[in-house]
Amino acid sequence: MQNNFPNEGMSVIVKTITRFTVWLIFLYGLYIVIHGHLSPGGGFAGGVIVALSFVHLTLAYGKNFVMERVNKFAMNSLEAIAAILIVLTGLVGLYVTGYFLANFMGVGKLYTLLSAGYIPMLNIFICVKVGMGLYLVFYYLASFKPKEG
Amino acid sequence: MIIGSIACLEIKNILSSIITIGVVGLGLSLAFLFLGAPDLALVQFVFEILCVIILIRAFAKRSIEVRALRRDVPETIIAIVILASIFVLSIFAFKDLPSFGKPIVRVAERYLAQAGVETGSQNIVTAVILNYRVYDTLGEVTVLFTAILGAVTILRKTGRKKRHAE
Numbered sequence: 001m002q003n004n005f006p007n008e009g010m011s012v013i014v015k016t017i018t019r020f021t022v023w024l025i026f027l028y029g030l031y032i033v034i035h036g037h038l039s040p041g042g043g044f045a046g047g048v049i050v051a052l053s054f055v056h057l058t059l060a061y062g063k064n065f066v067m068e069r070v071n072k073f074a075m076n077s078l079e080a081i082a083a084i085l086i087v088l089t090g091l092v093g094l095y096v097t098g099y100f101l102a103n104f105m106g107v108g109k110l111y112t113l114l115s116a117g118y119i120p121m122l123n124i125f126i127c128v129k130v131g132m133g134l135y136l137v138f139y140y141l142a143s144f145k146p147k148e149g
Numbered sequence: 150m151i152i153g154s155i156a157c158l159e160i161k162n163i164l165s166s167i168i169t170i171g172v173v174g175l176g177l178s179l180a181f182l183f184l185g186a187p188d189l190a191l192v193q194f195v196f197e198i199l200c201v202i203i204l205i206r207a208f209a210k211r212s213i214e215v216r217a218l219r220r221d222v223p224e225t226i227i228a229i230v231i232l233a234s235i236f237v238l239s240i241f242a243f244k245d246l247p248s249f250g251k252p253i254v255r256v257a258e259r260y261l262a263q264a265g266v267e268t269g270s271q272n273i274v275t276a277v278i279l280n281y282r283v284y285d286t287l288g289e290v291t292v293l294f295t296a297i298l299g300a301v302t303i304l305r306k307t308g309r310k311k312r313h314a315e
Contacts, residue, residue, distance in 0.1 A: 032191075036272065036275050037275045037279075038272060039272060040187035040188045040191055040272065040274070041272075042188065042274070042275050042278070043279075044192060044289075045191045045192045045195055048195045048196060048199060051199070052195065052198065055199070055202060083294055086287065086290060090283070090287070119275060119279045119280060122283075122286075123275075123279070129290060129293070130290075130293065133293055133294070134199065136297060136301065137203075137296070137300045138199075138202075138203060138206075140300050140301055140304040141206065141300070142206055
């Protein structure tokens with residue numbers, strides 16, 4: 001990848017190591033989310049790990065490098081869309097079974113990846129929401145400069 | 150953890166103080182892990198790292214003068230008396246609590262026995278927070294959404310101009 005902001009961020013050593021570690025952190029977050037109903041973890045912890053991978057990239061390369069590739073408007077809307085989808089899941093449950101946020105899919109077979117009805121789906125929505133939200137908070141705090149005087 | 154929190158209050162350098170806050174959080178995470186709650190330990194661990202990063206970014210470059218606290222004798226005596234009375238009262242309160250591992254609430258037994266069959270989720274913690282107690286999770290997500298809304302509103306660069314600014 002071409003880096004248009006070579007003077008920002010940390011030293012060359014940190015940047016080279018970051019290139020290897022950031023994908024591992026991101027994939028570990030996704031693993032925790034997808035296996036949330038089988039092993040410890042879930043949408044919340046996985047979302048924070050996904051946000052931490054973006055934070056890692058921001059700390060090593062500087063915020064302009066990340067913001068050149070990631071659309072801030074897309075992150076804002078992804079977060080809002082995930083919040084809407086959680087409520088929509090609840091409304092579908094209300095329509096199908098009569099209770100808000102009820103499990104409208106089948107239970108499935110225990111100990112398999114595609115089981116537990118709507119729990120993996122909710123995990124993924126919560127992951128997107130928490131990850132994007134926490135990174136946006138970090139971004140706004142990092143780009144905030146108090147005015148003089 | 151107690152040593153870390155005392156050191157956090159006493160250290161004059163702000164960066165070392167933030168790092169001791171991180172030590173307190175990681176100690177709490179280890180405590181969760183040894184009590185048999187890996188879910189909580191994971192969340193606590195990850196959040197502590199994020200908190201330390203944000204605190205360092207926010208405070209490390211600012212030059213904040215740390216004022217030495219003057220300790221008044223009557224205030225210290227009042228604080229010690231109140232803490233001692235709370236300690237003595239809490240001894241009486243803890244006698245009435247049920248012992249560890251024997252909860253009063255009967256619904257926990259049903260969760261342990263039936264969660265796998267009813268929800269199809271192997272991880273019972275996930276089964277509880279995303280199936281039996283989804284309203285809780287929805288409220289938590291709403292709290293996070295509101296926090297992000299506040300951060301964006303306060304910290305954005307360009308304020309929205311008033312229409313009748315002329």
